[in-house]
Amino acid sequence: MLNALAVEGYRSLRRVIVPLRRLNVVTGANGTGKSSLYRALRLLADASRNGAVAALAREGGLDSTLWAGPEFVRHDRPVQGTTRMGPVSLRMGFASDDYGYLMDLGLPMPSHSMFGRDPEIKREALWSGPFLRPASLLVERSNSQVRIRASSGQWEQAGQELQTFDSMLSQFADPQRAPELLLVRERMRAWRFYDHLRTDADAPARQAHLGTRTPILGPEGADLAAALQTINEIGPNGAVAEAIDQAFPGSQVAINDHAGRFEIAFHQHGLLRPLSGAELSDGTLRYLLWVAALLTPRPPELLVLNEPETSLHPDLLPALANLVVTAAKTTQVILVTHSRPFLAALDALDDLHTIELVKDRGATTIAGQGPLDEPPWKWPKR
Known part of the structure; x- marks a missing residue:
């Protein structure tokens, strides 16, 4: 450390x-x-x-x-x-x-x-x-x-x-x-550094990709579906489902396999069909990217995050804070933020070392x- x-x-x-x-x-x-x-x-x-x-x-x-x-x-x-x-x-x-x-x-x-x-x-x-x-x-x-x-x-x-x-x-x-x-x-x-997880309309995370075991999410999140499935199979049991339910109560994320190409299927309470990655809001997709990055089954010695709260609704900040605190149990974390609500959500969960x-x-x-x-x-x- x-x-x-x-x-x-x-x-x-x-x-x-x-x-x-x-x-x-x-x-x-x-x-x-x-x-x-x-x-x-x-x-x-x-x-x-x-x-x-x-x-x-x-x-x-x-x-x-x-x-x-x-x-x-x-x-x-x-x-x-x-x-x-x-x-x-x-x-x-x-x-x-x-x-x-x-x-x-x-x-x-x-x-x-x-x-x-x-x-x-x-x-x-x-x-x-x-x-x-x-x-x-x-x-x-x-x-x-x-x-x-x-x-x-x-x-x-x-x-x-x-x-x-x-x-x-x-x-x-x-x-x-x-x-x-x-x-x-x-x-x-x-x-490991994360500072540019793309969520725009052409973001790689919105598209289906050939799936291989992915213990570490890539810098742009193109392998999001494979990373989530890897956590499901070799990571903490039920960790992904718990993180999704905390942020979006009653919702689930499944990974569909189309001839080896993995795609996200977001099952949201009240909808008759799941949403694909292309249909997700920027905030929802970004949260899923953070789930994959922070629940990694292969944690680094140092994880550096630059303003992870960007484009997230304030209601999602407690769930994101819980992911960060969970990651800090197995790796040293340096997080950069200017969000006071996110800082308060983190402080409510752990004894922070705040550098102002x-x-x-x-x-x-x-x-x-x-x-x-x-x-x-x-x-x-x-």
Whole structure:
């Protein structure tokens, strides 16, 4: 379980150290940095697949994602430009009870390459224990060089130079000398994100698809029918039926098989025939997608949800909250929402760890968190 998430220099996240528990709800007004925190966590996950630089490019490049305010903020003076003292840097990392990891990205040196605006990975570090100390470092990367702490406690070179755009998580693999690096990489690759479950008229979830066992719902929900049937067969007994009845009393969901192609049939009280996926309202379809995602028979170590209450009627929020709390029994959950009714529904079911984001002179901060309330964290020097 992650204990802390640290981000510095990303959009409005000038410097944020977020304490984490089992069920975490990130909330706040529009524009306070909730989406930025979500994106930063996705960037960390992308690093495990060597995709952080490409992900930044899709956001407009490093220049577009860096903190746009001054390097130093004086609360006794108006906001004004200052002479930069340190290097341009975007830093992200996390800590858990057993291992932690961080990445530091910066601007490249001037060159004749057409890729001269690609950010470079300046530093990476992997350590054991809940916070970074010199004695706890296991693997570290400085520019293109990687070194490993041997069993004797001495440092030795990895014997492999990395390209400036390659992460050591994805490009360096040594199960003998650095098995911890492989373990953390696989953990990060297994993190699961849901932020764009389509419910429009052409949404894949509305159509029949060839059915195969689907313990993990796809990012767009095309395999919804197969995912629900998989839960029915190998998941908690009656879990899908209970979740449907709680949201739509007296209703049932069946999965029809047409020569191997699975399709949803929604039986609603008072109707003479079931509704197909193409006939469902956006809210009903979205709730079914969340049922499939949150009742997964193969829960990840970390599940990150971005505004799952979108397009749902307030009457469905208690049922959705119950699904989230149920999922948090087997996986760590980070949920982003600005809905106060949804937050109240969650709080009525479980002891939430609420992280309320606020803005202070353009920078995102955590409401009520002082310097002594932050989890211990230290960024290494370049």
